[in-house]
Amino acid sequence: MLLIPCPYCGPREEVEFACGGEAHIARPANSDRLSDAQWSDYLFMRKNPKGVHYERWNHARGCRRWFNVARDTVTHRIYAVYKMGEAPPSVTP
Amino acid sequence: MKSRYSIFSLARNALHYHRDWDQAWRSPEPKAQYDVVIVGAGGHGLATAYYLAKEHGITNVAVLEKGWLGGGNTGRNTTVVRSNYLWDESAHLYEHSLKLWEGLSQDLNFNLMFSQRGLLALAHNQHELRELSRRVNAIRLNGIDSELMTVEQVKAFCPILDCSPGKRHPILGASLQRRGGTARHDAVAWGFARAADARGIDIIQNCEVTGFRMASGRVEGVETSRGFIGAGKVGVVVAGHASVLAGMAGLRLPIESHPLQALVTEPVKPVLHTVVMSSAVHVYVSQSDKGELVMGAGIDGYNSYAQRGSEPVVENLLNALIELFPIFSRLKLMRQWGGIVDVCPDASPIIGKTPVAGLYFNCGWGTGGFKATPGSGWVFAHTIAQDRPHRLNEAFTLERFGHGYLVDEHGAAGVAH
Ligand SMILES: Cc1cc2nc3c(=O)[nH]c(=O)nc-3n(C[C@H](O)[C@H](O)[C@H](O)COP(=O)(O)OP(=O)(O)OC[C@H]3O[C@@H](n4cnc5c(N)ncnc54)[C@H](O)[C@@H]3O)c2cc1C
Ligand SMILES: [Zn+2]
Numbered sequence: 352m353l354l355i356p357c358p359y360c361g362p363r364e365e366v367e368f369a370c371g372g373e374a375h376i377a378r379p380a381n382s383d384r385l386s387d388a389q390w391s392d393y394l395f396m397r398k399n400p401k402g403v404h405y406e407r408w409n410h411a412r413g414c415r416r417w418f419n420v421a422r423d424t425v426t427h428r429i430y431a432v433y434k435m436g437e438a439p440p441s442v443t444p
Numbered sequence: 445m446k447s448r449y450s451i452f453s454l455a456r457n458a459l460h461y462h463r464d465w466d467q468a469w470r471s472p473e474p475k476a477q478y479d480v481v482i483v484g485a486g487g488h489g490l491a492t493a494y495y496l497a498k499e500h501g502i503t504n505v506a507v508l509e510k511g512w513l514g515g516g517n518t519g520r521n522t523t524v525v526r527s528n529y530l531w532d533e534s535a536h537l538y539e540h541s542l543k544l545w546e547g548l549s550q551d552l553n554f555n556l557m558f559s560q561r562g563l564l565a566l567a568h569n570q571h572e573l574r575e576l577s578r579r580v581n582a583i584r585l586n587g588i589d590s591e592l593m594t595v596e597q598v599k600a601f602c603p604i605l606d607c608s609p610g611k612r613h614p615i616l617g618a619s620l621q622r623r624g625g626t627a628r629h630d631a632v633a634w635g636f637a638r639a640a641d642a643r644g645i646d647i648i649q650n651c652e653v654t655g656f657r658m659a660s661g662r663v664e665g666v667e668t669s670r671g672f673i674g675a676g677k678v679g680v681v682v683a684g685h686a687s688v689l690a691g692m693a694g695l696r697l698p699i700e701s702h703p704l705q706a707l708v709t710e711p712v713k714p715v716l717h718t719v720v721m722s723s724a725v726h727v728y729v730s731q732s733d734k735g736e737l738v739m740g741a742g743i744d745g746y747n748s749y750a751q752r753g754s755e756p757v758v759e760n761l762l763n764a765l766i767e768l769f770p771i772f773s774r775l776k777l778m779r780q781w782g783g784i785v786d787v788c789p790d791a792s793p794i795i796g797k798t799p800v801a802g803l804y805f806n807c808g809w810g811t812g813g814f815k816a817t818p819g820s821g822w823v824f825a826h827t828i829a830q831d832r833p834h835r836l837n838e839a840f841t842l843e844r845f846g847h848g849y850l851v852d853e854h855g856a857a858g859v860a861h
Binding site for chain 2: 352353365366369370372373387388390391392394395396397398399400401404406422424425426427
């Protein structure tokens with residue numbers, strides 16, 4: 352069970368949250384000029400790292416706000432929690 | 445030449461206190477070069493190697509495994525086998541696999557304990573019932589057995605299901621695939637390993653692939669924890685680690701790795717003679733020949749490579765089980781575990797070529813690839829041998845995510861098995 356520190360509410364149990372998958376995927380500005388391959392890369396392709404993953408979480412059964420988490424996908428350790436729009440911090444596992 | 449397993453060999457070996465059985469497969473040193481290297485000795489990788497030898501006469505093959513064979517999802521799954529998929533592409537692929545299952549114990553000379561005990565999928569509301577009847581009809585149009593049952597028929601077929609009408613999730617009907625069922629997961633890995641080894645294929649365990657050697661867009665071999673191994677072609681079948689291996693070749697996949705958990709109860713006398721699944725309350729359960737109830741549900745919601753999951757998922761699963769079967773409420777749980785499944789956006793596999801010549805990927809089976817083990821190996825062997833997909837897997841390319849022709853099986857595969 353993860354203990355996730357919501358930047359607005361503090362540490363809460365995993366059951367209060369929903370994971371929104373990989374963070375920092377920006378919709379391409381020039382979508383009308385993208386090739387199928389570029390569009391599919393944006394829509395479907397994912398980093399899925401074995402190690403530190405930058406991902407979005409929603410405190411669905413709490414403050415209902417979105418934020419970002421840097422979490423290790425092998426140890427499940429949470430290295431950093433930061434707000435939407437902020438740049439991903441560099442973490443050294 | 446290996447001796448055949450039979451009632452006579454069993455009796456003969458019993459006379460020698462079972463001390464003289466042949467080893468089931470060798471543990472050879474890797475050769476410098478193979479025609480084909482398969483990465484991953486799960487059921488799919490071993491089946492691929494077996495069919496490369498059997499169907500295509502390619503025997504200079506190695507299967508490389510970072511741990512022990514069958515130690516991944518093959519040895520962790522809940523063993524449900526069925527072919528009642530909605531879309532034509534999947535129906536044909538999984539039905540091909542089911543047909544192979546039906547003769548597989550004889551073909552491999554290994555008792556896979558394949559048991560066509562039927563698979564009951566429940567509907568709990570009017571919408572689900574209508575959707576289920578649409579599926580049953582679509583599946584029958586593809587020539588696959590499937591029938592719709594009323595709640596009275598469900599009650600008669602599986603009397604321990606709580607079919608009372610006043611429940612929060614009443615059972616309104618079900619679909620039944622009588623040819624569906626279960627098989628012994630370990631035996632599948634062992635049977636394919638033994639049969640592949642008998643045809644001269646090298647199975648090399650404790651050998652982790654750490655990179656690919658490529659020149660002018662073509663694969664030349666793999667870097668491993670036991671040194672470089674040259675290969676004309678490389679087929680990668682590593683389930684939850686697909687993205688990691690793709691990254692080594694500079695490729696991106698539409699896959700995310702998630703834990704999927706399963707658990708078993710203490711063994712009890714035969715009480716459940718079929719597989720029961722419910723997508724609405726979300727559980728599926730069968731009883732193993734040892735008497736344990738084997739059950740599972742959905743994936744944990746976040747990416748993970750940890751082969752373990754979170755406790756709330758188990759709690760939800762058990763709530764669902766007790767909703768359907770109040771009779772199970774006092775059973776003790778014995779073991780719980782997780783495997784890492786390769787989840788694809790359309791809940792369908794990717795089986796085919798990659799932009800690197802001679803490099804093939806077979807992944808994305810997610811929560812439901814055990815049932816496909818023989819079929820997956822069969823079409824992947826064809827794809828590697830002929831350097832083009834078989835008719836059965838040509839819809840399951842990586843390119844489908846570019847041109848948008850997805851095979852959306854979420855309703856059939858994304859939830860239950
Ligand atoms: C809990 C659970 C329940 C499931 N229930 C069902 C079910 O009821 N019905 C169903 O049809 N499916 C089910 N599945 C899904 C099914 O188990 C998988 O889809 C299927 O087993 C995948 O087979 P595989 O051979 O590709 O994978 P695996 O058996 O996982 O084999 C992949 C192998 O690759 C190896 N590997 C990884 N990286 C490397 C490397 N770098 N070098 C060398 N080797 C490497 C791994 O060690 C592993 O042995 C379930 C899965 C889980 C986890
Ligand atoms: Zn909060």
